[in-house]
Amino acid sequence: xxxxxxxxxxxxxxxxxxxxxxxxxxxxxxxxxxxxxxxxxxxxxxxxxxxxxxxxxxxxxxxxxxxxxxxxxxxxxxxxxxxxxxxxxxxxxxxxxxxxxxxxxxxxxxxxxxxxxxxxxxxxxxxxxxxxxxxxxxxxxxxxxxxxxxxxxxxxxxxxxxxxxxxxxxxxxxxxxxxxxxxxxxxxxxxxxxxxxxxxxxxxxxxxxxxxxxxxxxxxxxxxxxxxxxxxxxxxxxxxxxxxxxxxxxxxxxxxxx
Amino acid sequence: xxxxxxxxxxxxxxxxxxxxxxxxxxxxxxxxxxxxxxxxxxxxxxxxxxxxxxxxxxxxxxxxxxxxxxxxxxxxxxxxxxxxxxxxxxxxxxxxxxxxxxxxxxxxxxxxxxxxxxxxxxxxxxxxxxxxxxxxxxxxxxxxxxxxxxxxxxxxxxxxxxxxxxxxxxxxxxxxxxxxxxxxxxxxxxxxxxxxxxxxxxxxxxxxxxxxxxxxxxxxxxxxxxxxxxxxxxxxxxxxxxxxxxxxxxxxxxxxxxxxxxxxxxxxxxxxxxxxxxxxxxxxxxxxxxxxxxxxxxxxx
Numbered sequence: 001x002x003x004x005x006x007x008x009x010x011x012x013x014x015x016x017x018x019x020x021x022x023x024x025x026x027x028x029x030x031x032x033x034x035x036x037x038x039x040x041x042x043x044x045x046x047x048x049x050x051x052x053x054x055x056x057x058x059x060x061x062x063x064x065x066x067x068x069x070x071x072x073x074x075x076x077x078x079x080x081x082x083x084x085x086x087x088x089x090x091x092x093x094x095x096x097x098x099x100x101x102x103x104x105x106x107x108x109x110x111x112x113x114x115x116x117x118x119x120x121x122x123x124x125x126x127x128x129x130x131x132x133x134x135x136x137x138x139x140x141x142x143x144x145x146x147x148x149x150x151x152x153x154x155x156x157x158x159x160x161x162x163x164x165x166x167x168x169x170x171x172x173x174x175x176x177x178x179x180x181x182x183x184x185x186x187x188x189x190x191x192x193x194x195x196x197x198x199x200x201x202x203x204x205x206x207x208x209x210x211x212x213x214x215x216x217x218x219x220x221x222x223x224x225x226x227x228x229x230x231x232x233x234x235x236x237x238x239x240x241x242x243x244x245x246x247x248x249x250x251x252x253x254x255x256x257x258x
Numbered sequence: 259x260x261x262x263x264x265x266x267x268x269x270x271x272x273x274x275x276x277x278x279x280x281x282x283x284x285x286x287x288x289x290x291x292x293x294x295x296x297x298x299x300x301x302x303x304x305x306x307x308x309x310x311x312x313x314x315x316x317x318x319x320x321x322x323x324x325x326x327x328x329x330x331x332x333x334x335x336x337x338x339x340x341x342x343x344x345x346x347x348x349x350x351x352x353x354x355x356x357x358x359x360x361x362x363x364x365x366x367x368x369x370x371x372x373x374x375x376x377x378x379x380x381x382x383x384x385x386x387x388x389x390x391x392x393x394x395x396x397x398x399x400x401x402x403x404x405x406x407x408x409x410x411x412x413x414x415x416x417x418x419x420x421x422x423x424x425x426x427x428x429x430x431x432x433x434x435x436x437x438x439x440x441x442x443x444x445x446x447x448x449x450x451x452x453x454x455x456x457x458x459x460x461x462x463x464x465x466x467x468x469x470x471x472x473x474x475x476x477x478x479x480x481x482x483x484x485x486x487x488x489x490x491x492x493x494x495x496x497x498x499x500x501x502x503x504x505x506x507x508x509x510x511x512x513x514x515x516x517x518x519x520x521x522x523x524x525x526x527x528x529x530x531x532x533x534x535x536x537x538x539x540x541x542x543x544x545x546x547x548x549x550x551x552x553x554x555x556x557x558x559x
Contacts, residue, residue, distance in 0.1 A: 052458055053457075053458070054454055054457060054458070073460075074460075075460040078458060078459065078460035079459075079460065081458070082458055082459075083454075083455070083458055085451040085454070085455070086451075087451060090450055090451045090452070091451035091452055091455060092452055093452040093470060093473075093474075094474070095473045095474065097273075097276070097279050099276060099279070100276075104456070104459065104461075104469065105459040108456075108459045108460050108461050108465070109459065109460060129274075130272035131272070133272070133273035133274065133275060133276060133278065133279035134271070134272065134273070134279070135279070135283065138271060148455075151455065152455075155459065
């Protein structure tokens, strides 16, 4: 469903250009969930944004649903991929009600039956009709993130990109949002690509994991292998150790390593 | 009883329709606005200006504003002429009331030109950046480099005296700050995640500008406009004073001040009353703008 072939993303021009991600290749099967982990600045969000088509890639090829994506995507290509952002406070327009936020993708994509679709989308993410005409400032962080998920899913994309969707939320709300994502993925057969620095979150949602460091993909592994500590690259081991405090499996892995 | 239920309907935390959500939002804005008594005073002054412009013939005799009674020239205030008469025996009260029409026309026309031009230059400059930004902003800088009244004077002199030309002259000198404001607001929003979400949905740049960014720019533009209104009224009065604005016998406040200055010491009311009208209107717009800004600041924080 997602295939990256030697993708390089650069910021800046000429001599000042910095390769934020270089020579990234991996593939995600339809219906699978793939996690990208790494420290801040490792280029994982850059890769996600270039798959979303928000930033152009300098070299290589991004294939989605079997077709290579051109630099300027059309409406149908846009509809294929949607994204949930990290900050639930910045990802909703402050002057638009939930209803408007959900109606505008339908209008842009020319989808009919808006009334029905909006009601269904809200129900699917666990929000009621009473939330429909609220403004973002009348919602909690978790509710906002649910709205953002509903907005992404209302155009029925096949791929959902998640940019640290839970890192700005309380721990209890994090679990709710993760469980919601797990359920939606199962019900809709979504292909998920999630970026996080939290290995526990990745392990909960994803089957396969890519580890990034300094703009390069250093290791491709499975979340089972990650949990068992059966990884080879030194940076992956480092990440495991630094996450050990959060996660029992991570803690075991760290002890095993020591 | 119905007042209580209407209030409850407006402040409902879970509105049931788009209409209710919108009205509720306006009502909350109004509630925070009315806490500021100075802002409400400003609003009342502006409303009084609008009402006197609309209802001018009901408030004063249209004939008295233009009709000359040389026998009754330069009369002090009395029951017949509340604010006295000017050097041609015209009733100053009637001229003030009808002058509010001219002032309001200038204010409305300047706003109608300045806001679209300012947004039209500032939004693309901020959103697209690069060459578009450089060209549009250098153009803005050129207009900003001239002193406002002097440039307006030059335009009014070149286009010929008259109220339409005064409006054009003021608008030509007033738009650059709006372009800069719109650009700055756009720059802070263009990489916002809700804009990226709209890009992902397949929205075109035009639709992103109009649906996502303009609603966020408009409050600060409107506030800036009300704060500038005082300056616009004074510039219009200044052009009128210099004989480049509305032409006699139109009762333009600035021209009235000008005509009264020969008799300022003996018949002070001829120049002072229109001066007070200009002052009160300017203060009214300023207070209203301050109040609106406070409301907008409270909402964004």
